[in-house]
Amino acid sequence: MMTWFSFALLGYFLYALVTVANKFLLRQRATTKPLIFTFWVCLLSVFTFILTPFGLHWPGWGWLAFDILAGVVYFVALLTYYQALDINEASRAASATGGLTPVFVLVLSYLFLGETLGWLQLTAFSLLVVGGFLISLERGRSGFHEVMKGLKFIVATIILGAVYFVMLKYLFNYQDFITGFVWSRLGLVAGALAVLLYPVWRREIVVSWRGATAGLDSLMIGTKVMAGFGSLFVSLAVSRGSASLVNALQGAQFAFLFLLTFLLSKFWPAVLREKMTGAIMAQKFAAIALICAGLALIAW
Numbered sequence: 277m278m279t280w281f282s283f284a285l286l287g288y289f290l291y292a293l294v295t296v297a298n299k300f301l302l303r304q305r306a307t308t309k310p311l312i313f314t315f316w317v318c319l320l321s322v323f324t325f326i327l328t329p330f331g332l333h334w335p336g337w338g339w340l341a342f343d344i345l346a347g348v349v350y351f352v353a354l355l356t357y358y359q360a361l362d363i364n365e366a367s368r369a370a371s372a373t374g375g376l377t378p379v380f381v382l383v384l385s386y387l388f389l390g391e392t393l394g395w396l397q398l399t400a401f402s403l404l405v406v407g408g409f410l411i412s413l414e415r416g417r418s419g420f421h422e423v424m425k426g427l428k429f430i431v432a433t434i435i436l437g438a439v440y441f442v443m444l445k446y447l448f449n450y451q452d453f454i455t456g457f458v459w460s461r462l463g464l465v466a467g468a469l470a471v472l473l474y475p476v477w478r479r480e481i482v483v484s485w486r487g488a489t490a491g492l493d494s495l496m497i498g499t500k501v502m503a504g505f506g507s508l509f510v511s512l513a514v515s516r517g518s519a520s521l522v523n524a525l526q527g528a529q530f531a532f533l534f535l536l537t538f539l540l541s542k543f544w545p546a547v548l549r550e551k552m553t554g555a556i557m558a559q560k561f562a563a564i565a566l567i568c569a570g571l572a573l574i575a576w
Contacts, residue, residue, distance in 0.1 A: 280517030287509030292532035347463015375409030380438030407566030408527025
């Protein structure tokens with residue numbers, strides 16, 4: 277039987293595949309704007325309801341409101357993250373959010389869930405967070421002014437991402453997995469549909485749909501299916517394990533992403549180009565060593 281650790285690793289591997297696909301999607305004219313990209317990604321969460329026959333229950337109005345609110349928080353977190361990517365260099369946004377969100381999850385889990393980690397778990401947590409930060413950190417080309425432009429979106433992403441993770445763990449403490457997961461995905465759909473209420477945004481989305489290149493819709497749906505399974509597995513991990521450790525395991529996602537982009541840039545450079553120097557390779561492998569050490573401590 278798969279453990280929370282296995283589910284988390286599988287989920288983050290799928291997230292790494294999705295990130296590679298998103299690098300292509302975000303270069304397309306139809307999906308280049310953060311709001312439009314977030315809209316389509318979250319709207320497609322409606323397909324989560326295919327899990328209904330596997331045990332979806334009515335949680336009651338109070339829990340339904342909480343589940344939907346958790347989904348809406350995640351929608352806004354995704355939007356601010358893509359906005360940070362759009363304004364800032366991707367490496368800077370990824371390293372900041374990947375390095376600091378687990379720390380906030382750890383603090384909030386302690387305050388609101390009463391979750392504590394032993395010394396061995398704290399050591400693994402630290403190795404994973406430092407490794408995840410190091411592997412996603414790259415020398416930037418932009419100046420201080422450019423960093424400050426995207427700072428508010430990075431801070432918002434860190435706080436909202438941590439709040440979402442803690443809310444997810446809380447609802448799983450009182451609801452069965454299918455019920456909590458499916459109804460919280462409804463919050464993502466609700467956030468996407470709310471965007472349509474603003475005429476300017478609605479026109480942008482309609483124009484983006486008409487301007488989509490051939491095959492883009494299929495790629496978007498395929499990517500969302502992978503992301504959906506990734507979210508399913510990570511949520512399963514949260515429901516069964518520590519919210520802090522599951523979030524810290526995001527470092528494994530960066531390791532998977534590095535390996536995938538390295539292979540693609542070597543064998544299919546026309547699809548994805550990745551700058552690889554000796555210093556960068558040394559940094560990445562040092563980070564992977566830290567992440568592997570953290571994984572080993574958790575598995576042990």
